[in-house]
Amino acid sequence: xxxxxxxxxxxxxxxxxxxxxxxxxxxxxxxxxxxxxxxxxxxxxxxxxxxxxxxxxxxxxxxxxxxxxxxxxxxxxxxxxxxxxxxxxxxxxxxxxxxxxxxxxxxxxxxxxxxxxxxxxxxxxxxxxxxxxxxxxxxxxxxxxxxxxxxxxxxxxxxxxxxxxxxxxxxxxxxxxxxxxxxxxxxxxxxxxxxxxxxxxxxxxxxxxxxxxxxxxxxxxxxxxxxxxxxxxxxxxxxxxxxxxxxxxxxxxxxxxxxxxxxxxxxxxxxxxxxxxxxxxxxxxxxxxxxxxxxxxxxxxxxxxxxxxxxxxxxxxxxxxxxxxxxxxxxxxxxxxxxxxxxxxxxxxxxxxxxxxxxxxxxxxxxxxxxxxxxxxxxxxxxxxxxxxxxxxxxxxxxxxxxxxxxxxxxxxxxxxxxxxxxxxxxxxxxxxxxxxxxxxxxxxxxxxxxxxxxxxxxxxxxxxxxxxxxxxxxxxxxxxxxxxxxxxxxxxxxxxxxxxxxxxxxxxxxxxxxxxxxxxxxx
Numbered sequence: 033x034x035x036x037x038x039x040x041x042x043x044x045x046x047x048x049x050x051x052x053x054x055x056x057x058x059x060x061x062x063x064x065x066x067x068x069x070x071x072x073x074x075x076x077x078x079x080x081x082x083x084x085x086x087x088x089x090x091x092x093x094x095x096x097x098x099x100x101x102x103x104x105x106x107x108x109x110x111x112x113x114x115x116x117x118x119x120x121x122x123x124x125x126x127x128x129x130x131x132x133x134x135x136x137x138x139x140x141x142x143x144x145x146x147x148x149x150x151x152x153x154x155x156x157x158x159x160x161x162x163x164x165x166x167x168x169x170x171x172x173x174x175x176x177x178x179x180x181x182x183x184x185x186x187x188x189x190x191x192x193x194x195x196x197x198x199x200x201x202x203x204x205x206x207x208x209x210x211x212x213x214x215x216x217x218x219x220x221x222x223x224x225x226x227x228x229x230x231x232x233x234x235x236x237x238x239x240x241x242x243x244x245x246x247x248x249x250x251x252x253x254x255x256x257x258x259x260x261x262x263x264x265x266x267x268x269x270x271x272x273x274x275x276x277x278x279x280x281x282x283x284x285x286x287x288x289x290x291x292x293x294x295x296x297x298x299x300x301x302x303x304x305x306x307x308x309x310x311x312x313x314x315x316x317x318x319x320x321x322x323x324x325x326x327x328x329x330x331x332x333x334x335x336x337x338x339x340x341x342x343x344x345x346x347x348x349x350x351x352x353x354x355x356x357x358x359x360x361x362x363x364x365x366x367x368x369x370x371x372x373x374x375x376x377x378x379x380x381x382x383x384x385x386x387x388x389x390x391x392x393x394x395x396x397x398x399x400x401x402x403x404x405x406x407x408x409x410x411x412x413x414x415x416x417x418x419x420x421x422x423x424x425x426x427x428x429x430x431x432x433x434x435x436x437x438x439x440x441x442x443x444x445x446x447x448x449x450x451x452x453x454x455x456x457x458x459x460x461x462x463x464x465x466x467x468x469x470x471x472x473x474x475x476x477x478x479x480x481x482x483x484x485x486x487x488x489x490x491x492x493x494x495x496x497x498x499x500x501x502x503x504x505x506x507x508x509x510x511x512x513x514x515x516x517x518x519x520x521x522x523x524x525x526x527x528x529x530x531x532x533x534x535x536x537x538x539x540x541x542x543x544x545x546x547x548x549x550x551x552x553x554x555x556x
Contacts, residue, residue: 035131052076057127062113067129070122087403090410097123114310210241216430217244224338225324238317239345246348255420257352264349273301278363280370299373312393313354319394329411339419358416384410478510488523
């Protein structure tokens with residue numbers, strides 16, 4: 033089930049209005065029916081939120097009070113004099129009531145993305161231009177293979193490979209690599225979330241492929257993102273303070289004097305930095321993506337994978353800050369040597385309460401971002417190591433696609449069809465038709481090839497017999513159909529001409545051979 037920015041708000045209001053006990057209260061010498069005090073509202077709503085799966089037991093009374101103040105501002109409730117908006121909700125005996133008008137928030141209407149170029153589309157084998165894909169258009173050139181072309185494609189089987197060359201595809205640019213990562217990451221996220229569409233959840237124009245590639249490859253040995261521009265990193269004093277708390281009591285690199293309450297001042301320094309950020313670490317654009325993940329938290333593996341992919345969409349500086357913050361929160365909660373950081377609040381609750389709104393937040397003031405952030409940040413803190421692991425599944429898919437685009441192609445001279453291109457569309461056929469086409473599509477060209485070999489008068493008889501034997505080994509069924517008997521074969525294939533032996537030379541061995549002699553005379 034997909035969450036919408038207004039769904040948790042409306043659901044909470046319905047539960048609150050439907051279950052909040054109403055009774056008669058006296059104030060200023062008069063009574064007010066169907067009313068409740070501020071303290072009664074905080075008690076009831078706090079327990080309601082703690083039992084609700086979307087929020088959980090981590091919700092504090094202070095967060096409940098903050099939500100009721102939002103309710104008063106949004107006219108979900110009003111005081112007994114009908115005032116709302118400018119008044120401040122009080123956790124006291126002050127009287128409140130529900131207004132007669134519906135307080136539910138309407139679901140926002142979102143513009144339909146008409147420009148298909150905004151939607152991510154994978155680069156095809158033979159297409160590197162960012163062109164909108166047109167559907168249901170028949171190809172201009174038929175993909176029917178002619179016999180000549182078939183002979184060239186299958187000449188390997190009969191031992192004759194000529195007029196062919198290897199053609200390497202165009203080099204893929206870094207921009208195209210970024211686009212492929214963006215397209216496949218968004219598609220993978222949609223599958224993990226179980227959504228038919230990301231419309232209203234994620235606008236593709238807010239996804240930067242360079243950020244994804246950087247978050248995957250530019251990391252250190254522990255998986256922390258490395259920044260090229262050091263000016264985008266956190267100040268040195270913040271990083272030092274975080275190391276001091278994370279490695280307490282051995283993390284005081286600056287060798288500053290430790291005094292009672294020193295660790296609380298260090299935490300306050302870190303908290304002040306994150307609370308002054310202009311935007312939550314998960315960004316406003318990705319708010320609804322992470323709200324959708326809330327419904328998956330019961331399935332730990334699915335939720336972890338969804339968070340793993342979603343965090344790849346973050347700008348690298350945000351991802352680095354988020355990684356370091358969650359790691360700090362987890363270490364502080366697990367460190368038995370760290371003194372209590374608050375006199376009344378447990379360390380785990382304090383960490384979530386202090387940093388949750390720095391991680392997840394909505395532009396809309398009338399939202400449950402603080403309560404939703406508590407639930408999400410708690411889960412992310414507990415599973416931060418798995419969330420920021422290398423996305424092996426997605427990385428393998430992208431690398432397979434990139435390697436496919438870089439493969440070479442065999443191009444035959446004179447071929448009039450490029451079968452590397454994907455067909456424009458496919459038509460479903462029955463199994464019988466498929467078998468018929470399979471037979472027709474393979475037997476007929478093979479028969480034509482065999483007849484061409486037989487009828488080739490320029491081919492020497494020796495070479496013809498050799499190639500026919502190779503054809504028989506490669507396609508015995510077609511060969512047997514053409515030559516069912518030896519007589520049919522003999523009538524077409526010329527027999528070998530018998531080799532004549534050279535004539536014997538007879539010599540008369542009875543008379544011994546006398547060599548030719550010549551006499552020479554010399555004059556004195």
